[in-house]
Amino acid sequence: MREKYEQLAEHLTDGQVWLTELLQSESLSQASLRTPIHARKVATLSAIYFPLLLEDAHNYLNACANLHSVILENHQFVAGITAGAQAVHKNRHAVEHASDKFQQTRQALDEKIIKYAHQYTNA
Numbered sequence: 001m002r003e004k005y006e007q008l009a010e011h012l013t014d015g016q017v018w019l020t021e022l023l024q025s026e027s028l029s030q031a032s033l034r035t036p037i038h039a040r041k042v043a044t045l046s047a048i049y050f051p052l053l054l055e056d057a058h059n060y061l062n063a064c065a066n067l068h069s070v071i072l073e074n075h076q077f078v079a080g081i082t083a084g085a086q087a088v089h090k091n092r093h094a095v096e097h098a099s100d101k102f103q104q105t106r107q108a109l110d111e112k113i114i115k116y117a118h119q120y121t122n123a
Contacts, residue, residue: 001049002121008045008053009113014038015064015106019099022068023084028075031083036064042109052116056109063105067098 018038025031039061046057074087074094087095 004045004049005113005117005120008042008050011038011041011045012060012106012109012113015060015102018064019067019102022071023082025071025083026080028072028077028083031071031075034068036061036068039064050116050120052119053109053112056105056112060102060105060109063098063101067102070094070098 015036015038018034018036022031022034025034039057043054043057043061046053050057070091071083071087074090075083076086076090078086084095
C-alpha cells in the first residue's frame with residue numbers, strides 16, 4: 001500500500017510537469033498529445049486502493065481535462081508562439097479560470113494525501 005500511495009503522490013507531482021509541457025507546446029498537434037495521463041493514473045489508483053481520495057482525484061482529473069480543452073480550443077495556430085501564450089492572448093479569462101481550478105483541485109488532493117497518509121501507509 002505504501003508503494004501505491006507513493007506512486008499516487010508522484011503522479012500528482014507530475015501534474016506540474018504536464019502543465020508546463022502543455023503550455024510550452026509549440027503546435028496544436030504537440031499540445032493535443034499532452035493529455036493528462038498522470039491525472040488518469042491518480043484517479044485509477046484512488047479507485048482501486050484509496051477510496052477516501054476518489055472524489056478529489058476525480059475533481060483533479062476533470063480540472064486537468066478541462067484545462068487541456070481550454071488550451072486546445074484557444075490555440076490560434078501561430079508558429080513560434082507557445083500554445084499557452086496563444087490561449088491566454090485569445091481568451092485570458094477562460095485560461096485563468098481553468099488554471100485556477102487545476103491548482104485548487106491539485107492542492108485539495110495534495111492535502112488529502114497528507115491527511116490520510118497515516119491511514120493508508122501505516123506510517
